[in-house]
Structures are given as C-alpha cells and as structure tokens.
Amino acid sequence: MNAYPNRDRNNPQELGIALLIEMAQCGEIDPWDVQVIDVIDRVLSELRTRSADASQEADLSESGQAFLYASMLVLLKADRLLESPEANPADDDFDEAIPELDDSGSDRAFPLRLEKQLRRRAVARPPQQRRVTLQELIEQIELMTETIAKTPKTSPRRRMNSLSRSKTARAIAQLAHQENLSEVADGLEQFLVNHWSKITQGQDWLDLEQLLASQPQNDRVGVFWALLLLSAQSKVELAQEEFYQDLKIRVPIG
Known part of the structure; x- marks a missing residue:
C-alpha cells in the first residue's frame, strides 16, 4: 500500500x-x-x-x-x-x-x-x-x-519548426550552389579552351594564381571547385608537388 x-x-x-x-x-x-x-x-x-x-x-x-x-x-x-x-x-x-x-x-x-x-x-x-x-x-x-x-524549457514545436527551416535553407543553398558550380565550371572550360595558348604562353602547365589573375571576378573558391569538377570529368589535369603548395593545371590535348 x-x-x-x-x-x-x-x-x-x-x-x-x-x-x-x-x-x-x-x-x-x-x-x-x-x-x-x-x-x-x-x-x-x-x-x-x-x-x-x-x-x-x-x-x-x-x-x-x-x-x-x-x-x-x-x-x-x-x-x-x-x-x-x-x-x-x-x-x-x-x-x-x-x-x-x-x-x-x-x-x-x-x-x-x-x-x-x-x-x-x-x-x-x-x-x-x-x-x-x-x-x-x-x-x-x-x-x-x-x-x-x-x-x-524550449517549446518542442518551436524547436522542430526551427530545425525544419534550417534544413530547408541548407537544401536551397546546396541546390543553388550546385547549379552555380555547374555554370562556373562550364564557363571556366570555355575560357581555358579559347585562351589556353595565350595565358600559358607555350607552357604545358598553368599555375592557379595565373589563372585567377586572368579571371575578371577572381573568385578563388568558385574557380577551385570548378577545377575539381572539371578534373573529375577528365577535362583538366591537376598537379601539386607538395601539400599546401602551388596547384598546377593542364588541359589534355584532344
């Protein structure tokens, strides 16, 4: 009892x-x-x-x-x-x-x-x-x-709404970033094809800093991710002798 x-x-x-x-x-x-x-x-x-x-x-x-x-x-x-x-x-x-x-x-x-x-x-x-x-x-x-x-105490409904809004914002930002990345990669590919001989001056490899200097917007992060995407598509070759050293770029012939 x-x-x-x-x-x-x-x-x-x-x-x-x-x-x-x-x-x-x-x-x-x-x-x-x-x-x-x-x-x-x-x-x-x-x-x-x-x-x-x-x-x-x-x-x-x-x-x-x-x-x-x-x-x-x-x-x-x-x-x-x-x-x-x-x-x-x-x-x-x-x-x-x-x-x-x-x-x-x-x-x-x-x-x-x-x-x-x-x-x-x-x-x-x-x-x-x-x-x-x-x-x-x-x-x-x-x-x-x-x-x-x-x-x-935090209201569960308010916390769930906050998490839902945060997830939606991240999804929208990720989608926009992916679309923008594809556009940047396409534009960078066309730029390299059209101006490769001029900016390399007969050299096989091009430094990333030289490429950035030739870009009007000089978007270092956008250009870097675009290069990674083009490299994954075998449209450019990337080389680096040591970590944290200069990144070199080459456009494959053919």
Missing part, C-alpha cells in the same frame, strides 16, 4: 520518492542507511516496465531525467563520505613501534635498525562509510525537482 497516494507515479520525480517509501515500508532498504545504487537500479527497472506503453520520446525523456537524478544522488553519497571524520592512521601504526628514551635522555635505547621494528598493519583500513538516510534522499530529489522546474 502506498503511504502517499497523492504522488503522481507517471512523473519520474514522484515515482522515485514513491519507490523509496515503498521499499522502506517493505523492508527492502534501511531508512537510516540507504544503498543509493540499489535504489537507482530499482527505479530504472520500473521505468523499463512502463516503456512499452509510452512513446519513444517520453521514454527517452524519463530515462534521461532518471540518469540525471542518479548522478546527483551518487554525488550526494560521495559528499557525505568526504564530510565524515577520518582517523589519524599514524596513531595506530607507530605508537608501539617507538621506544621511550632512557632517563638520561639519550637515544641509545633505539634499536640499530629501526625500520625492522615498525609494526605494520596486517590488513587494510576499512573503507570510509557515511550513511545516507531516506529523508536525505527524498529532500535531495525534491530539491532537484524544484531546480528543474525553474529551468526554462
């Missing part, structure tokens, strides 16, 4: 609190020493059982919130461990290892090989423990709920 019937179990935050209370009532957890990882696993299992009746978008949203809450609860546990007092290990390890001075204050009472007289701890020190209570977990979940509620 749920002690808090007013809690909305379709809400991930309320579901987490309800499960905590139910697990405490059933004796599955100790209210004064809650194992955070076990509780997180239980909540995720509950979400998986409900995912079949929910949409994919809702399932992803709830799972994402659950993982966010899980990380913050683990952080709470870690903070509690850091706050716990730590005993001084030096008091336990070396008190009986150092002999007292004699009455004269001389250090002759010390053994010759002091390092062999030290008594080492037989086992490792037990790990630090700081209990996290049920009340602390519930308060942390409620605090996270308030924080998320105050965070402004």
Whole structure:
C-alpha cells in the first residue's frame, strides 16, 4: 500500500520518492542507511516496465531525467563520505613501534635498525562509510525537482519548426550552389579552351594564381571547385608537388 497516494507515479520525480517509501515500508532498504545504487537500479527497472506503453520520446525523456537524478544522488553519497571524520592512521601504526628514551635522555635505547621494528598493519583500513538516510534522499530529489522546474524549457514545436527551416535553407543553398558550380565550371572550360595558348604562353602547365589573375571576378573558391569538377570529368589535369603548395593545371590535348 502506498503511504502517499497523492504522488503522481507517471512523473519520474514522484515515482522515485514513491519507490523509496515503498521499499522502506517493505523492508527492502534501511531508512537510516540507504544503498543509493540499489535504489537507482530499482527505479530504472520500473521505468523499463512502463516503456512499452509510452512513446519513444517520453521514454527517452524519463530515462534521461532518471540518469540525471542518479548522478546527483551518487554525488550526494560521495559528499557525505568526504564530510565524515577520518582517523589519524599514524596513531595506530607507530605508537608501539617507538621506544621511550632512557632517563638520561639519550637515544641509545633505539634499536640499530629501526625500520625492522615498525609494526605494520596486517590488513587494510576499512573503507570510509557515511550513511545516507531516506529523508536525505527524498529532500535531495525534491530539491532537484524544484531546480528543474525553474529551468526554462524550449517549446518542442518551436524547436522542430526551427530545425525544419534550417534544413530547408541548407537544401536551397546546396541546390543553388550546385547549379552555380555547374555554370562556373562550364564557363571556366570555355575560357581555358579559347585562351589556353595565350595565358600559358607555350607552357604545358598553368599555375592557379595565373589563372585567377586572368579571371575578371577572381573568385578563388568558385574557380577551385570548378577545377575539381572539371578534373573529375577528365577535362583538366591537376598537379601539386607538395601539400599546401602551388596547384598546377593542364588541359589534355584532344
């Protein structure tokens, strides 16, 4: 029986609190020493059982919130461990290892090989423990709920419309660029055929800078992409001795 019937179990935050209370009532957890990882696993299992009746978008949203809450609860546990007092290990390890001075204050009472007289701890020190209570977990979940509620949310419809407009703009720009590229390539091909002998002055290869200087618009990017397109069509040959060096162009004979 749920002690808090007013809690909305379709809400991930309320579901987490309800499960905590139910697990405490059933004796599955100790209210004064809650194992955070076990509780997180239980909540995720509950979400998986409900995912079949929910949409994919809702399932992803709830799972994402659950993982966010899980990380913050683990952080709470870690903070509690850091706050716990730590005993001084030096008091336990070396008190009986150092002999007292004699009455004269001389250090002759010390053994010759002091390092062999030290008594080492037989086992490792037990790990630090700081209990996290049920009340602390519930308060942390409620605090996270308030924080998320105050965070402004973007409207899904507005975000979808924005993405749709962005995709349409990119598609239009890409189509226009392709049409313009074909026109630039056709114009560059005709220019090379008609003026090749004049601009090369009998040379086999032409530098890209020389070609750009002979172009009225001097569109470096457009000419470069047009050359790549013409090269793919075997209408020009491109050569470069080293990366980032001058690009050379040649029009195949025939």
